[in-house]
Amino acid sequence: MTAADEIKIKKIKESKLSQISLENIPFGKYFTDHMFEMDYHNGEWQQPIIRPYEPIMMDPSTAALHYGQAIFEGIKAYKNKDGEAFIFRPHDNIKRFNASAVRMQMPTVPEDIFMEGLRTLINLEQNWIPNQEDHSLYIRPFMYSSDEMIGVRPSEDYKFLIILSPTGPYYNTPMRIYVEEQYVRAVPGGVGYAKAAGNYGAAMYATAQAKLKGYDQVLWTDAFEHKYIQECGTMNVFFIIGDKAITPDLGAGTILAGITRDSVMVTLAQLGLTVEERELSIDEIISAHQSGLLKEVFGTGTAATISLIKELKYKDYIMSFDVNSWKIAPEVKNRLNQIRYGQIEDPYGWMVKV
Numbered sequence: 430m431t432a433a434d435e436i437k438i439k440k441i442k443e444s445k446l447s448q449i450s451l452e453n454i455p456f457g458k459y460f461t462d463h464m465f466e467m468d469y470h471n472g473e474w475q476q477p478i479i480r481p482y483e484p485i486m487m488d489p490s491t492a493a494l495h496y497g498q499a500i501f502e503g504i505k506a507y508k509n510k511d512g513e514a515f516i517f518r519p520h521d522n523i524k525r526f527n528a529s530a531v532r533m534q535m536p537t538v539p540e541d542i543f544m545e546g547l548r549t550l551i552n553l554e555q556n557w558i559p560n561q562e563d564h565s566l567y568i569r570p571f572m573y574s575s576d577e578m579i580g581v582r583p584s585e586d587y588k589f590l591i592i593l594s595p596t597g598p599y600y601n602t603p604m605r606i607y608v609e610e611q612y613v614r615a616v617p618g619g620v621g622y623a624k625a626a627g628n629y630g631a632a633m634y635a636t637a638q639a640k641l642k643g644y645d646q647v648l649w650t651d652a653f654e655h656k657y658i659q660e661c662g663t664m665n666v667f668f669i670i671g672d673k674a675i676t677p678d679l680g681a682g683t684i685l686a687g688i689t690r691d692s693v694m695v696t697l698a699q700l701g702l703t704v705e706e707r708e709l710s711i712d713e714i715i716s717a718h719q720s721g722l723l724k725e726v727f728g729t730g731t732a733a734t735i736s737l738i739k740e741l742k743y744k745d746y747i748m749s750f751d752v753n754s755w756k757i758a759p760e761v762k763n764r765l766n767q768i769r770y771g772q773i774e775d776p777y778g779w780m781v782k783v
Protein backbone atom coordinates (compact mmCIF):
# COMPACT_ATOMS: atom_id res chain seq x y z
CA MET A 430 0.00 0.00 0.00
CA THR A 431 1.31 3.42 -0.94
CA ALA A 432 -0.43 6.78 -0.75
CA ALA A 433 -0.62 6.78 -4.52
CA ASP A 434 -3.03 3.85 -4.38
CA GLU A 435 -6.60 4.98 -4.60
CA ILE A 436 -8.76 4.87 -1.53
CA LYS A 437 -11.75 2.78 -2.50
CA ILE A 438 -15.04 4.60 -1.87
CA LYS A 439 -18.37 2.93 -1.32
CA LYS A 440 -21.11 5.48 -0.75
CA ILE A 441 -24.33 5.23 1.23
CA LYS A 442 -27.59 5.45 -0.66
CA GLU A 443 -29.16 8.23 1.39
CA SER A 444 -27.57 10.61 3.91
CA LYS A 445 -28.76 10.61 7.54
CA LEU A 446 -28.02 14.31 7.73
CA SER A 447 -31.56 15.41 6.86
CA GLN A 448 -32.80 13.76 10.08
CA ILE A 449 -30.35 15.57 12.38
CA SER A 450 -29.98 19.17 13.54
CA LEU A 451 -26.33 20.15 13.98
CA GLU A 452 -27.13 23.04 16.30
CA ASN A 453 -25.96 22.32 19.88
CA ILE A 454 -25.50 18.71 18.90
CA PRO A 455 -24.11 16.75 21.89
CA PHE A 456 -20.50 15.55 21.84
CA GLY A 457 -19.77 12.09 20.47
CA LYS A 458 -23.31 10.91 19.95
CA TYR A 459 -23.97 11.21 16.23
CA PHE A 460 -21.73 9.98 13.47
CA THR A 461 -21.54 10.89 9.81
CA ASP A 462 -22.54 8.67 6.90
CA HIS A 463 -19.14 7.15 6.16
CA MET A 464 -16.01 5.84 7.85
CA PHE A 465 -12.43 5.13 6.76
CA GLU A 466 -11.15 1.62 7.32
CA MET A 467 -7.77 -0.01 6.72
CA ASP A 468 -6.54 -3.41 7.86
CA TYR A 469 -3.03 -4.47 8.77
CA HIS A 470 -2.40 -8.02 7.66
CA ASN A 471 0.64 -10.13 6.73
CA GLY A 472 2.91 -7.37 8.00
CA GLU A 473 1.47 -4.62 5.81
CA TRP A 474 -1.39 -2.18 5.43
CA GLN A 475 -4.03 -3.32 2.97
CA GLN A 476 -6.18 -1.35 0.52
CA PRO A 477 -8.00 1.43 2.45
CA ILE A 478 -11.72 1.89 1.99
CA ILE A 479 -14.25 4.56 2.82
CA ARG A 480 -17.59 2.86 3.34
CA PRO A 481 -20.93 3.41 5.07
CA TYR A 482 -20.72 3.92 8.85
CA GLU A 483 -22.06 0.76 10.42
CA PRO A 484 -21.40 -1.77 13.20
CA ILE A 485 -18.32 -3.98 12.84
CA MET A 486 -18.65 -7.73 13.21
CA MET A 487 -16.17 -9.01 15.75
CA ASP A 488 -15.10 -12.44 16.83
CA PRO A 489 -15.44 -12.81 20.62
CA SER A 490 -11.75 -13.70 20.80
CA THR A 491 -10.68 -10.39 19.19
CA ALA A 492 -7.41 -9.52 20.91
CA ALA A 493 -8.14 -5.86 21.72
CA LEU A 494 -11.12 -6.84 23.85
CA HIS A 495 -8.93 -8.98 26.06
CA TYR A 496 -5.50 -7.38 26.22
CA GLY A 497 -6.18 -3.79 25.32
CA GLN A 498 -3.94 -2.95 22.39
CA ALA A 499 -6.09 0.02 21.40
CA ILE A 500 -5.19 3.66 20.76
CA PHE A 501 -7.00 6.71 19.47
CA GLU A 502 -6.77 10.38 18.55
CA GLY A 503 -9.05 13.40 18.76
CA ILE A 504 -8.85 16.07 16.07
CA LYS A 505 -11.25 18.78 14.94
CA ALA A 506 -12.26 20.23 11.59
CA TYR A 507 -13.85 23.65 11.23
CA LYS A 508 -15.54 25.67 8.55
CA ASN A 509 -14.51 29.24 7.88
CA LYS A 510 -16.90 32.01 6.89
CA ASP A 511 -16.57 31.08 3.23
CA GLY A 512 -17.62 27.53 4.03
CA GLU A 513 -14.16 26.04 3.44
CA ALA A 514 -13.14 23.14 5.69
CA PHE A 515 -9.86 23.09 7.62
CA ILE A 516 -8.35 20.59 10.05
CA PHE A 517 -6.52 21.88 13.13
CA ARG A 518 -2.92 20.60 13.33
CA PRO A 519 -3.59 17.08 12.00
CA HIS A 520 0.08 16.30 11.41
CA ASP A 521 0.74 16.66 15.14
CA ASN A 522 -2.06 14.22 15.90
CA ILE A 523 -0.71 11.73 13.36
CA LYS A 524 2.74 11.88 14.97
CA ARG A 525 1.27 11.39 18.42
CA PHE A 526 -0.87 8.51 17.18
CA ASN A 527 2.21 6.77 15.89
CA ALA A 528 4.07 7.42 19.16
CA SER A 529 1.16 5.74 20.96
CA ALA A 530 1.32 2.86 18.45
CA VAL A 531 5.02 2.28 19.12
CA ARG A 532 4.48 2.25 22.89
CA MET A 533 1.65 -0.28 22.54
CA GLN A 534 3.66 -2.53 20.19
CA MET A 535 1.33 -1.76 17.27
CA PRO A 536 2.20 -0.90 13.65
CA THR A 537 2.47 2.80 12.77
CA VAL A 538 0.25 4.28 10.07
CA PRO A 539 2.19 6.00 7.26
CA GLU A 540 1.59 9.73 7.64
CA ASP A 541 0.67 10.28 3.98
CA ILE A 542 -1.98 7.56 3.99
CA PHE A 543 -3.38 8.79 7.30
CA MET A 544 -3.58 12.34 5.96
CA GLU A 545 -5.10 11.27 2.66
CA GLY A 546 -7.69 9.23 4.56
CA LEU A 547 -8.61 12.24 6.71
CA ARG A 548 -8.85 14.53 3.71
CA THR A 549 -10.88 12.21 1.52
CA LEU A 550 -13.31 11.28 4.30
CA ILE A 551 -13.86 14.86 5.49
CA ASN A 552 -14.22 16.07 1.95
CA LEU A 553 -16.99 13.55 1.43
CA GLU A 554 -18.67 14.63 4.71
CA GLN A 555 -18.29 18.43 4.27
CA ASN A 556 -21.98 19.04 4.92
CA TRP A 557 -21.62 17.53 8.39
CA ILE A 558 -19.26 20.28 9.58
CA PRO A 559 -21.44 22.67 11.60
CA ASN A 560 -20.79 26.37 11.08
CA GLN A 561 -22.10 27.76 14.39
CA GLU A 562 -19.79 29.19 17.04
CA ASP A 563 -18.05 26.58 19.23
CA HIS A 564 -19.23 23.83 16.89
CA SER A 565 -16.97 21.59 14.84
CA LEU A 566 -16.52 18.17 13.35
CA TYR A 567 -14.77 15.90 15.83
CA ILE A 568 -12.50 13.36 14.16
CA ARG A 569 -11.79 10.09 15.90
CA PRO A 570 -9.04 7.94 14.35
CA PHE A 571 -8.39 4.72 16.25
CA MET A 572 -6.67 1.38 15.95
CA TYR A 573 -7.06 -1.93 17.72
CA SER A 574 -5.54 -5.38 17.62
CA SER A 575 -7.78 -7.71 15.66
CA ASP A 576 -6.21 -11.18 15.92
CA GLU A 577 -8.84 -13.77 16.63
CA MET A 578 -6.96 -15.70 19.23
CA ILE A 579 -6.64 -15.67 22.99
CA GLY A 580 -3.01 -15.41 23.97
CA VAL A 581 -1.03 -12.64 25.61
CA ARG A 582 1.22 -11.41 22.83
CA PRO A 583 1.15 -8.58 20.31
CA SER A 584 -1.46 -9.13 17.64
CA GLU A 585 -0.47 -9.75 14.05
CA ASP A 586 -3.55 -8.08 12.60
CA TYR A 587 -4.86 -4.59 13.34
CA LYS A 588 -7.75 -2.45 12.24
CA PHE A 589 -7.42 1.29 11.72
CA LEU A 590 -10.57 3.38 11.42
CA ILE A 591 -11.54 7.03 11.24
CA ILE A 592 -15.03 8.08 12.28
CA LEU A 593 -16.48 11.60 12.38
CA SER A 594 -18.91 13.18 14.81
CA PRO A 595 -20.40 16.69 14.52
CA THR A 596 -20.27 18.42 17.89
CA GLY A 597 -21.45 21.48 19.77
CA PRO A 598 -19.74 22.99 22.86
CA TYR A 599 -18.23 20.29 25.12
CA TYR A 600 -17.99 21.35 28.77
CA ASN A 601 -19.66 24.72 28.75
CA THR A 602 -19.89 25.28 32.50
CA PRO A 603 -16.84 26.03 34.68
CA MET A 604 -15.61 22.95 36.53
CA ARG A 605 -14.99 21.89 40.09
CA ILE A 606 -11.82 19.82 40.37
CA TYR A 607 -10.69 17.37 43.03
CA VAL A 608 -6.93 17.06 43.54
CA GLU A 609 -6.34 13.29 43.61
CA GLU A 610 -4.13 11.83 46.33
CA GLN A 611 -5.03 8.18 46.39
CA TYR A 612 -5.37 6.88 42.83
CA VAL A 613 -2.76 7.23 40.09
CA ARG A 614 -3.06 7.78 36.35
CA ALA A 615 0.53 7.52 35.16
CA VAL A 616 4.03 6.68 36.34
CA PRO A 617 7.43 7.26 34.74
CA GLY A 618 8.07 4.38 32.37
CA GLY A 619 4.33 3.77 31.97
CA VAL A 620 1.91 4.66 29.19
CA GLY A 621 0.68 8.04 30.42
CA TYR A 622 1.95 9.83 27.32
CA ALA A 623 0.09 7.47 24.97
CA LYS A 624 -3.52 7.97 23.97
CA ALA A 625 -4.12 4.33 24.85
CA ALA A 626 -7.66 3.17 25.57
CA GLY A 627 -6.72 1.53 28.88
CA ASN A 628 -5.63 4.85 30.39
CA TYR A 629 -9.23 6.03 30.32
CA GLY A 630 -10.79 2.88 31.72
CA ALA A 631 -8.21 3.00 34.51
CA ALA A 632 -9.21 6.56 35.42
CA MET A 633 -12.94 6.02 35.66
CA TYR A 634 -13.16 4.71 39.20
CA ALA A 635 -11.25 7.64 40.70
CA THR A 636 -13.31 10.10 38.66
CA ALA A 637 -16.55 8.48 39.81
CA GLN A 638 -15.39 8.77 43.44
CA ALA A 639 -14.69 12.48 42.92
CA LYS A 640 -18.14 12.88 41.35
CA LEU A 641 -19.74 11.36 44.45
CA LYS A 642 -18.06 14.17 46.39
CA GLY A 643 -19.53 16.74 44.01
CA TYR A 644 -16.56 17.28 41.68
CA ASP A 645 -16.46 17.09 37.88
CA GLN A 646 -12.97 15.69 37.41
CA VAL A 647 -9.81 14.79 39.27
CA LEU A 648 -6.51 16.59 38.93
CA TRP A 649 -3.89 13.83 38.89
CA THR A 650 -0.72 14.10 40.92
CA ASP A 651 2.52 12.13 40.75
CA ALA A 652 2.46 8.52 41.91
CA PHE A 653 5.19 8.79 44.55
CA GLU A 654 4.38 11.85 46.64
CA HIS A 655 1.01 13.03 45.31
CA LYS A 656 2.63 16.39 45.28
CA TYR A 657 3.34 17.34 41.66
CA ILE A 658 0.50 18.20 39.30
CA GLN A 659 0.04 16.13 36.16
CA GLU A 660 -3.21 16.73 34.27
CA CYS A 661 -6.93 16.61 34.53
CA GLY A 662 -9.28 14.07 32.93
CA THR A 663 -8.66 14.50 29.22
CA MET A 664 -7.15 17.95 29.60
CA ASN A 665 -3.80 19.51 30.33
CA VAL A 666 -3.82 22.22 32.98
CA PHE A 667 -2.54 25.78 33.17
CA PHE A 668 -2.12 28.01 36.20
CA ILE A 669 -1.75 31.76 35.84
CA ILE A 670 0.41 32.84 38.77
CA GLY A 671 1.31 36.53 38.75
CA ASP A 672 2.34 37.30 35.17
CA LYS A 673 3.44 33.73 34.49
CA ALA A 674 1.55 30.87 32.90
CA ILE A 675 2.74 27.55 34.31
CA THR A 676 1.96 24.08 33.01
CA PRO A 677 3.57 20.77 34.06
CA ASP A 678 6.43 19.67 31.80
CA LEU A 679 6.27 16.46 29.75
CA GLY A 680 9.59 15.18 31.05
CA ALA A 681 8.62 11.99 32.87
CA GLY A 682 6.24 10.74 30.14
CA THR A 683 3.36 10.85 32.61
CA ILE A 684 1.41 13.53 30.75
CA LEU A 685 -0.34 13.47 27.41
CA ALA A 686 1.38 16.03 25.17
CA GLY A 687 -1.75 17.98 24.26
CA ILE A 688 -1.79 19.78 20.95
CA THR A 689 -4.15 22.33 22.48
CA ARG A 690 -1.60 22.65 25.32
CA ASP A 691 1.07 23.54 22.79
CA SER A 692 -1.22 25.97 20.95
CA VAL A 693 -2.18 27.62 24.24
CA MET A 694 1.48 28.05 25.24
CA VAL A 695 2.16 29.82 21.95
CA THR A 696 -0.91 32.04 22.42
CA LEU A 697 -0.07 32.90 26.04
CA ALA A 698 3.42 33.96 25.01
CA GLN A 699 1.88 36.08 22.27
CA LEU A 700 -0.26 37.77 24.94
CA GLY A 701 2.93 38.74 26.75
CA LEU A 702 2.93 36.17 29.53
CA THR A 703 6.02 34.25 30.55
CA VAL A 704 5.24 30.60 29.86
CA GLU A 705 6.93 27.98 32.03
CA GLU A 706 6.81 24.22 31.51
CA ARG A 707 8.12 22.73 34.70
CA GLU A 708 7.41 20.77 37.83
CA LEU A 709 4.56 22.38 39.70
CA SER A 710 3.66 21.28 43.20
CA ILE A 711 0.33 21.60 44.93
CA ASP A 712 2.16 23.50 47.71
CA GLU A 713 3.26 26.16 45.24
CA ILE A 714 -0.32 26.49 43.99
CA ILE A 715 -1.68 26.84 47.50
CA SER A 716 0.87 29.44 48.52
CA ALA A 717 0.16 31.40 45.31
CA HIS A 718 -3.52 31.25 46.20
CA GLN A 719 -2.87 32.43 49.75
CA SER A 720 -0.81 35.37 48.58
CA GLY A 721 -3.40 36.33 45.95
CA LEU A 722 -1.12 35.56 43.01
CA LEU A 723 -3.12 32.61 41.65
CA LYS A 724 -5.24 34.34 39.05
CA GLU A 725 -6.69 31.71 36.71
CA VAL A 726 -6.80 27.93 36.34
CA PHE A 727 -7.97 26.16 33.22
CA GLY A 728 -7.84 22.92 31.31
CA THR A 729 -7.02 22.53 27.61
CA GLY A 730 -7.94 19.80 25.14
CA THR A 731 -9.37 19.28 21.67
CA ALA A 732 -12.77 18.19 22.95
CA ALA A 733 -13.07 20.88 25.62
CA THR A 734 -10.89 23.60 23.99
CA ILE A 735 -10.45 25.76 27.13
CA SER A 736 -12.33 24.79 30.29
CA LEU A 737 -12.41 27.21 33.17
CA ILE A 738 -11.87 25.73 36.61
CA LYS A 739 -13.90 27.53 39.26
CA GLU A 740 -12.91 25.39 42.22
CA LEU A 741 -9.95 23.27 43.26
CA LYS A 742 -10.08 21.10 46.35
CA TYR A 743 -6.95 19.69 47.98
CA LYS A 744 -7.52 17.87 51.28
CA ASP A 745 -9.63 20.34 53.26
CA TYR A 746 -8.33 23.36 51.41
CA ILE A 747 -10.73 24.77 48.84
CA MET A 748 -9.73 27.36 46.27
CA SER A 749 -12.70 29.11 44.66
CA PHE A 750 -12.47 31.54 41.79
CA ASP A 751 -14.69 34.17 40.30
CA VAL A 752 -14.25 33.02 36.71
CA ASN A 753 -16.34 35.91 35.38
CA SER A 754 -13.53 38.33 36.20
CA TRP A 755 -10.92 36.36 34.24
CA LYS A 756 -9.28 37.92 31.21
CA ILE A 757 -6.56 35.54 30.07
CA ALA A 758 -8.32 32.19 29.53
CA PRO A 759 -11.20 33.79 27.61
CA GLU A 760 -8.75 35.77 25.47
CA VAL A 761 -6.72 32.65 24.68
CA LYS A 762 -9.88 30.81 23.73
CA ASN A 763 -11.00 33.72 21.61
CA ARG A 764 -7.69 33.91 19.71
CA LEU A 765 -7.60 30.18 19.10
CA ASN A 766 -11.19 30.23 17.90
CA GLN A 767 -10.45 33.12 15.56
CA ILE A 768 -7.69 31.04 13.98
CA ARG A 769 -9.84 27.91 13.89
CA TYR A 770 -12.79 29.63 12.27
CA GLY A 771 -10.55 31.55 9.86
CA GLN A 772 -11.44 34.97 11.28
CA ILE A 773 -7.82 36.03 11.67
CA GLU A 774 -4.73 34.98 9.79
CA ASP A 775 -3.11 31.75 10.95
CA PRO A 776 0.57 32.67 11.34
CA TYR A 777 1.60 29.16 12.44
CA GLY A 778 0.29 26.98 9.62
CA TRP A 779 -1.96 25.16 12.06
CA MET A 780 -4.99 25.04 9.79
CA VAL A 781 -4.69 22.41 7.07
CA LYS A 782 -7.13 22.78 4.23
CA VAL A 783 -9.24 19.76 3.41
Ligand SMILES: *Cc1c(COP(=O)(O)O)cnc(C)c1O
Nearest residue numbers: 663664665685687688689730731
Ligand atom coordinates in the same frame (compact mmCIF):
# COMPACT_ATOMS: atom_id res chain seq x y z
C1 LIG B 1 -6.34 13.98 24.43
C2 LIG B 1 -5.88 14.31 25.81
C3 LIG B 1 -5.46 15.59 26.19
C4 LIG B 1 -5.56 16.78 25.28
O1 LIG B 1 -4.81 16.67 24.11
P1 LIG B 1 -5.19 17.58 22.86
O2 LIG B 1 -4.20 17.20 21.82
O3 LIG B 1 -5.07 18.99 23.29
O4 LIG B 1 -6.59 17.23 22.51
C5 LIG B 1 -4.95 15.77 27.45
N1 LIG B 1 -4.88 14.75 28.32
C6 LIG B 1 -5.29 13.51 28.01
C7 LIG B 1 -5.16 12.43 29.00
C8 LIG B 1 -5.81 13.26 26.74
O5 LIG B 1 -6.24 12.05 26.44
